[in-house]
Amino acid sequence: MTEHPSPSMSIIVQKYGGSSLATADRIRNAARRISATRQRGAHVIVVVSAMGDTTDELLDLARQVSDDPPAREMDLLLSTGETVSAALMAMALGSLGLHSVALTGGQAGIRTDTIYSRARITDVNPQRLRQELDGGAIPIVTGFQGVTDTDDVTTLGRGGSDTSAVALAAAVKAERCEIYTDVEGIYTADPRMVPEARRLGQVSYEEMLELAQLGARVMHPRAVELGELYDMPILVASSFVDAPGTLITRAEHVEVRKNVRGLAHDTDVGKITVTRVPDRPGVAHSIFAPLASAGISVDTIVQNAGLDSHTDISFTVTRGDVARALPLVQSCAHEMEAGGVSSSENLAKVSIVGTGMQSAPGFAARMFGCLSDSGINIEMITTSDIRITCIIERDRVKEALGVLHRAFELDRDA
C-alpha cells in the first residue's frame, strides 16, 4: 500500500538523463526507483531528459527541411523530446499504482529569458508543483525547457535538464536534488584512464565545478553553480545500479582528510605561441580581438616577459580551432613585427583539484616533481584557488594521471 504523503514531508527532486530513459524497459526501471523513494516516505518531483537519441533524430528532421532553422522553432521542436519522456514516465508510474502527472517546463512554472537555444531561467513559480504534491501526485517535469513571458517555449542549452532539476529543487526547498545518469558518481580520476580510480563520497561545489570544467562530463558547470547559489545538495548516481553515488555539497560538509580530491584531464587542447612580441601596451588585445570576433574561444594564456623588451605569448584553444586561429594570429604577428608563430595540436591538460589545496603549500611543487621524475615535459601551467593545471603532450596523459593518482594517494580510501 502506498502511503499518502503529507504536505510536511521532505521533497526529493530526481533527474533522469537520456540514457536512463532510452527504452521502455529503462523507463520502467527508473519508475521503480521513483516508487521506492516515495515509499521511503518522501515527496518526489521527477525531471526527465529526452529518450536516448530523440534529440539527434529531431535535429536531423530539422536539417531535412531547412539549412538554417530559426531558433524559436528549433526550441519548440526539441522540447517535444522531453514531453514524450515525461508522459511515458507518468504512465509507467501509473501502472505501478502511483498517481503521477506529467508537466511541461511552462506548466511547472519555469520562466526564462527569450534567448532561444540557450535560455536562462529567470523565475520558477512552484504553485502547480505544490498543488500536485498536496494532491498526492508525483509531478514529472520536462527538463531542458521553459517558457518566456509570452508563453513561447525555450530550451536551456547544454546541461539544461540538470539545471532544470536544481532550479526546481531550490524553488520547492527540496531536501536534495538527485541526478541519475550512466556513471556511478564522481571519481578521483577518469576510470578509463586510471583503473584504480575511486568514487568520491562527497565533493564540494567548487571542486565539482573545476572537475566539470576540466572534462568530467558528469554534470554541467551551470547546474553546479546553481546548486552552490541555493546551497542545494546534489547527489550524482547511476540509474542502472544501486550504489551510493557522490554528494555535491558545501565545502564545510565535505570531510577534507586529503587535500587533493581528484584529477581531471582534457585531451582536446591545441596551443599557439607568438614569439618575440614587442612588449608594449595593446599587443595582447591585437592578438585576441580577431579570435573573439571569429568566435574562437581562448582558454589558458601565458605571457613570458623577456629581457629585451620582447615577450612570448602562448595560449590554448580546442584542437579543432587551431587551423582557423592560425592565419588570424599570423596576420597579426606580421603586422606587429613579432618573431614568429608556432602551434601544436597534440596537447592535453592534466589537473589536480581540491578545496584543501588553497590553505596548504607544496602541491604545485609535488605535482611538477612527479611529472618531471617521469620525464613528462610541462608546456604551460595555470592555477586557480583549488586547482593546478599542467599542459603536457597528449600521448603522456594516461601516464601522468597514473603517477599523480599514486603520488597524491588518491587510490587510498580517504
Added chain:
Amino acid sequence: MTEHPSPSMSIIVQKYGGSSLATADRIRNAARRISATRQRGAHVIVVVSAMGDTTDELLDLARQVSDDPPAREMDLLLSTGETVSAALMAMALGSLGLHSVALTGGQAGIRTDTIYSRARITDVNPQRLRQELDGGAIPIVTGFQGVTDTDDVTTLGRGGSDTSAVALAAAVKAERCEIYTDVEGIYTADPRMVPEARRLGQVSYEEMLELAQLGARVMHPRAVELGELYDMPILVASSFVDAPGTLITRAEHVEVRKNVRGLAHDTDVGKITVTRVPDRPGVAHSIFAPLASAGISVDTIVQNAGLDSHTDISFTVTRGDVARALPLVQSCAHEMEAGGVSSSENLAKVSIVGTGMQSAPGFAARMFGCLSDSGINIEMITTSDIRITCIIERDRVKEALGVLHRAFELDRDA
C-alpha cells in the same frame, strides 16, 4: 519578393493531414503551396496534423510502459506529434524566405473542456493569431489539440485536426477553410467501387454530413457540423496535385440541378434479429439497455409489428460487435419468451444522398426498383430527410453502387 499582407487582407486557413506531411519532402511541398497562397495576397493560417505514422509510434511507446495509460498523459504524449509537424513546417517556410511561427493549440488560443482524448473546443481566443498576422507572420497551429482552463493539454479525438482548422477559421472570420488531404475531393461514389465516379464541385454541409457518416472518410462529421454552424466554406482538396477539390458550403450556394448528389456505402455492418417479441411496452428497452451498458453502439433499428401481438425487431451493429452482442440479446430474448435470435455479419449499407431529395418524391421507389431489377435483396431500409439507405448483402455492394450510379445519372456532369 513577398508582399507584406495588410490587416485588411482576407484570411485563408489551410489544414494539412498526416499523409501530406509524412516526409521532409512532403512538408517542403506543402510549404510551397502555402507560399503560393500567400503570394496571391491572402493571410494564411496553417493547421497541421502529426507526420504520417507518428501517432501510431507514440501509441506503441505508451503501450510498452503501461497497459492502461491515463488519458491526460496520453493526450500530452500524442500532442507532441503535431508540435513536431508545426515546428518543421515553420522551418520549411522560413527556408522559403517566409516569416512563420509555430504555435501549439494552447498558444493559438484553443480552449477545451477537460474530457481527455475527446475534448470539445469551448472557446478560441484569436488574439495571438491576429498579432502574428499583423506582424506579417504565417502562424502554423498544431491541430487536434487544445488546453483546459488549467493549461493542461487535451486532444480532440477523431477528426480533431479538421475541427481545429474550422474552429480557427471561424474565430478569425476567415474567408475559407481548406482541408488538404490525400484525395482530390468528394466523389459521387467511392472511385474504387465505381470507376465512373465523378468529383463534385460543391456539396452542402448536410450532404457532406450524410456522406461522412456513411463511410466517406474524407472529413469527420464534427468538423462539417462546425462549418455549418459558423457558415464557414470548407474546401477539400489534394495536397499532391493541383486540382480544384470540392467546396462544402450552404445548400443555397450549391447548384442543385440533380437531386441525388452522391452514393455512400459502408461494408462494416452486422445485423441481429429477434423474432416474435411480445408486443408490449418496454421490450425495446430490455433489448437495448444491456447493449448500451456493454458499450455496443446500435445503428439502424427496424421494428415490424405483426398481426398477433408479436413483433420482429432487427438492428445493425458493426460486424466486430455481433459476437459480443449476441449472448446479451439471446439472454434477453429468452427472458421475454421471444421466438428466437438470428444474426448476419455479411451485410452492407448503400445510400443515396442529396439535399434536393427532400422536396421531390419518387427517389425511394427508383432506388428500390433499381436494386430489385438487379436481383439484389433489401434486408432493411432507413431514411433521413436527404438520404435513403438500404441494407443489402455485402458481396453485392459494388454491383449496387454501379447500377445506382447509372440510374441517377451521377456519371454525367451536372
